[in-house]
Amino acid sequence: MASIGTDTYFAPLSELNASLKAREFSAEDLARAFSERLQQLGPRYNALALPLHQEALRQAREVDKELKRQRYRGPLQGIPYGVKDLLAFAGQPTTWGAKPYSGQVFDYNATVIEKLSAAGAILAGKLSMVELAGGGGYRFPSASLTGPGLNPWDRTRWSGGSSSGSAAAVAAGLVPFAIGSETSGSIVTPASFCGVTALRPTYGLVSRYGAMALSWTLDKLGPFAHSAEECGVILQAIAGKDSRDAGSAGKSFYYTPQYARPMKDLRVGYAPVDFAEWVEPATRPAFQAAIAVLKASGMQFVETKLPDLPYGAALSTILAGEMGSIFEPLIASGKVDELADKPQIAGLKASLELPAKDYLRAMRLRRLIQEEIGSLFGSVDVLLAPGRAGIASKIDQPLDRGAGGTPPKDPGFRSIIPMGNLAGLPALVLPCGFAENMPVALQVVGVPFSENTLLAIGREFQSRTDWHKRRP
Numbered sequence: 001m002a003s004i005g006t007d008t009y010f011a012p013l014s015e016l017n018a019s020l021k022a023r024e025f026s027a028e029d030l031a032r033a034f035s036e037r038l039q040q041l042g043p044r045y046n047a048l049a050l051p052l053h054q055e056a057l058r059q060a061r062e063v064d065k066e067l068k069r070q071r072y073r074g075p076l077q078g079i080p081y082g083v084k085d086l087l088a089f090a091g092q093p094t095t096w097g098a099k100p101y102s103g104q105v106f107d108y109n110a111t112v113i114e115k116l117s118a119a120g121a122i123l124a125g126k127l128s129m130v131e132l133a134g135g136g137g138y139r140f141p142s143a144s145l146t147g148p149g150l151n152p153w154d155r156t157r158w159s160g161g162s163s164s165g166s167a168a169a170v171a172a173g174l175v176p177f178a179i180g181s182e183t184s185g186s187i188v189t190p191a192s193f194c195g196v197t198a199l200r201p202t203y204g205l206v207s208r209y210g211a212m213a214l215s216w217t218l219d220k221l222g223p224f225a226h227s228a229e230e231c232g233v234i235l236q237a238i239a240g241k242d243s244r245d246a247g248s249a250g251k252s253f254y255y256t257p258q259y260a261r262p263m264k265d266l267r268v269g270y271a272p273v274d275f276a277e278w279v280e281p282a283t284r285p286a287f288q289a290a291i292a293v294l295k296a297s298g299m300q301f302v303e304t305k306l307p308d309l310p311y312g313a314a315l316s317t318i319l320a321g322e323m324g325s326i327f328e329p330l331i332a333s334g335k336v337d338e339l340a341d342k343p344q345i346a347g348l349k350a351s352l353e354l355p356a357k358d359y360l361r362a363m364r365l366r367r368l369i370q371e372e373i374g375s376l377f378g379s380v381d382v383l384l385a386p387g388r389a390g391i392a393s394k395i396d397q398p399l400d401r402g403a404g405g406t407p408p409k410d411p412g413f414r415s416i417i418p419m420g421n422l423a424g425l426p427a428l429v430l431p432c433g434f435a436e437n438m439p440v441a442l443q444v445v446g447v448p449f450s451e452n453t454l455l456a457i458g459r460e461f462q463s464r465t466d467w468h469k470r471r472p
Helices: 006-010 013-021 027-045 053-068 111-118 164-171 188-194 228-238 272-278 281-296 311-326 328-333 342-351 356-376 416-422 451-464
Strands: 048-051 080-084 122-127 154-158 178-182 197-200 220-225 267-270 300-303 382-386 427-435 438-446
Touching: 006 027, 013 027, 013 053, 013 228, 027 048, 027 053, 027 080, 027 122, 027 164, 048 164, 053 122, 080 111, 080 164, 111 122, 111 228, 122 164, 164 178, 164 188, 164 220, 188 197, 188 427, 188 438, 197 228, 197 451, 220 228, 228 427, 228 451, 267 272, 272 281, 272 382, 281 300, 281 382, 281 427, 281 438, 281 451, 311 328, 311 342, 311 356, 311 416, 328 342, 356 416, 382 451, 416 438, 427 451, 438 451
Parallel strands: 080 122, 080 178, 267 300, 267 382
Antiparallel strands: 048 122, 178 220, 197 220, 197 427, 382 438, 427 438
């Protein structure tokens, strides 16, 4: 086995792929190194749901045969990765992070896994998650079959939910990239807390066939990686039409940085109160410095307000109606009581009591929200906000604790996560500094299918900073 140094575990995908082509090490060497690292250190962060060591080596040997024949599939060929444990992988357990499903095995692969396999990527393991992706609401980070997700920057703090293992594994260099999911914040939050780059794609751009359903009209799958560039490469591989997903948008995605608009032509909508008052005081210098970097690139900053609409209530109602239908067998059987978090159990049970008229009213309100947000984007190209208002919480703290103090009168973009998910908008998370030795991040949100614009902004920001290269 060729020597794999520590730097390799944090190397860009392009560098790993070039080293494989140059035969500096084999795909089997690389898969073995990452797989062993994932098995050794994954439990340290409660990030590993299922190691796939032998399967990874088998896949890697096939890649080596291709490389020997100079059959090149693309930039992900030979690159190990991990997936959130809500994606089906044939013949292996898919637990959905929850005890009632600990023995669940499917006989097919999720579309995302099929697409990454076709690109030559190597699945090294399945990664931990909050049980049922947080369906029903949970109060403590311990709401997971594998225990609370621990942050690689400080294991007394949370790695975020519900894609806890995906973010932690990338941050700790256990896999070069990972796939997670978001219904309302489950990509944005862990990426922000763990200091990794991540992309929530437009609703319907990436097939969810083979993924656990929490909400048919809200769920999305997306990549966690070290840079915006890498997120673009991964998205190109996993996006596309899929007749097996009723929510598929029927669109492909091609990462085209060469056609990016000049930064000076972009109008960035933001709310100054977000960065001056809503975020925790310790994070404000990092956020202000990040805004200064973006302004120096020539972007035009425009003070903007979100339409005054009940985003959170609408999303909660839609989510309750859909997850109640999806998990009705679990609830009716009584096995829901096996979940780790009592508030989550109560939330799932309550979802069965939601009146149909409330769900339908929320869906009509959602249409209004989409129209209003569409109008808002007539005056700006993207929206900018903090990924989260503060750093990762301590793992023993309840997640519903208040921040304390008197909140600002101006709501700013506090509702950008539920708003963005209701409208099906893409979002890019960019590490932008530290507070109390913990990462903080920006989120950039665009109109549907504007991923290339978001990625261009991410590339520009990351060409001027090195926060995405920091290691725990």
